[in-house]
Amino acid sequence: MPEPTGASNFIRDIVAADHAAGKHGGRVVTRFPPEPNGYLHIGHAKSICLNFGIAHDTPGGLCHLRFDDTNPTTEDPEYVRAIQDDVRWLGFDWQDKMFFASDYFEQLYDFAVRLIRKGKAYVDNLTAEEMRAYRGTLTQPGKNSPSRDRSVDENLDLFRRMRTGEFADGTHVLRAKIDMASPNINLRDPVLYRIRHETHYRTGRTWCLYPAYDYAHPLSDALEGITHSICTLEFEDHRPLYDWVVEQAEAPHRPQQIEFARLNLTYTVMSKRKLLELVEKKLVSGWDDPRLPTIKGLRRRGYTPEAIRAFCDHIGVAKRDAIVEMQLLEHFIREDLNKRVPRVMAVLRPLKIILDNYPEDQFEELEAVNNPEDPSAGSRKVHFSRVLYIEQDDFREDPPKQFFRLTPGREVRLRYAYIIKCIRVTKDPQTGEVIELRCTYDPTTKSGASHEQRKVKATIHWVSASHAVKAEVRLYNPLLVTDLAKVPPDHDWTTYLNPNSLERITGCLVEPSLRQTVPGTRYQFERLGYFCTDSDSASGTLIFNRTVSLKDAWAKIEKTHASR
């Protein structure tokens, strides 16, 4: 990515101004600080694009990848691996700047001792419930803990013993001594350290004392020389605490925290808690379920890093809460895939047609363009023969107004092939279902052969019955039937899951060129949408995921017909 990656926004403006003014010694260092307790989603991509993008576009700029692993109960190396993989896949490079907050535990401990010596922190042995009671409420000030005036020596001794494992979980915490009457609740002597007799995925049993976010984060930033610590809006009123910690600990640097609004998308979930719930309750197949807005899910679904980056650049960065429409994301993947992926013919719901006047033992190989947007993509041969399959949707015995496709007695063109006419409809005598069409083809209308005068209203796709390959296709619809923001928070959000979010279609037929496809390969199935070979394909049967449909003018017309 040699070119600048992102549009201007208020954070880029601040960073650029600071850089121009020589603030922070002319350095610009950002960081992306995930906690390894879940998989990354597109909201993280926004932050990744912002942080890595700023570093990329600033001369000498750097962006650290830092795992904020201060809670041993939820974190796992599986997540560390997945996060690295996703950041890399998105196209970003942390060079040698990968860090772990857990590597700072010793230094963080020393800073805490300094705070205690300065009388800025104390060990408290109130229970969690007592502490809540002492904290006061939004409108009433809190009360000082009885432990608040312990001597420095006693605090030092207690804190040392907290570290050596003398105390049980929850019996003691280290608290900042700030102001129990502060109107900002975050400043009412927040917890800095808590005891957790747990195995940490990196430090093992070395520690039973773990730093809290509000303590570890600013100091990790300071230790790494982060200049601009970019986070989301909910941390805005933590900023005074962030600044307090850095100042009172006499940290080597003073990073600047800047907040922006997190990304929300319509008809999906973006909270780690909810995503975890879906995975754990097996409401989806895993973190990479293509219905999920996780990076892994989007990737399996067929999204490209380029499209995700373009999306992130275009949604902007601001401070107002926003819900971006899914159609915008879809726009960027269509735009990207339209230019780069080969066209191919596939029939999802086959309807057999027989060309009565086409010799039974004959077949042809017709020239098909691979990508009209990209002449260098070349062309391929497609097999044509007497028995074909077309899409059930492309035939109507009793066509509604504006339906241009095949109907009894009407002509349409078969893509890359001939004009055909439907002369007879065969139905199942029991169900009345259309099971076969008899057609004739016009040999003078071969695609590209001449500039025939005949105009047909539609061109439809098809596959040759004797050449086509069977496949399964998975269609994805929105995860939710509504936006959670519009719904009362009190009842179970999973009741708003879309029961039709996954539609599996078996018995699809695809052109034989797809026989050797490998998982992850993307195509446009002509007139249907963009698809990619699923990883489950490895087992033998071909399986394709629909990344996104093509824009469908007819569906729109039909919808307005229906609503009249």
Added chain:
RNA sequence: UGGGGGAUCGUCUAGCGGUAGGACGCCGGCCUUUGGAGCCGGCUACCUAGGUUCGAUUCCUAGUCCCCCAGCCA
């Protein structure tokens, strides 16, 4: 009824006292061997009320509405 933030087209977003712009979406049209793509045109917005000013989305005042904060999560 404490504190911190935020209000601009349907949805995102620009604007920094001087004609409210862009993208998505939507609606028309052109074009088309994908009802795709492309092209052209159109649609719709400054939370309210006062004030300052020649002029206010922008500055001031008073409201209204929305979001966040009372984890030993991050």
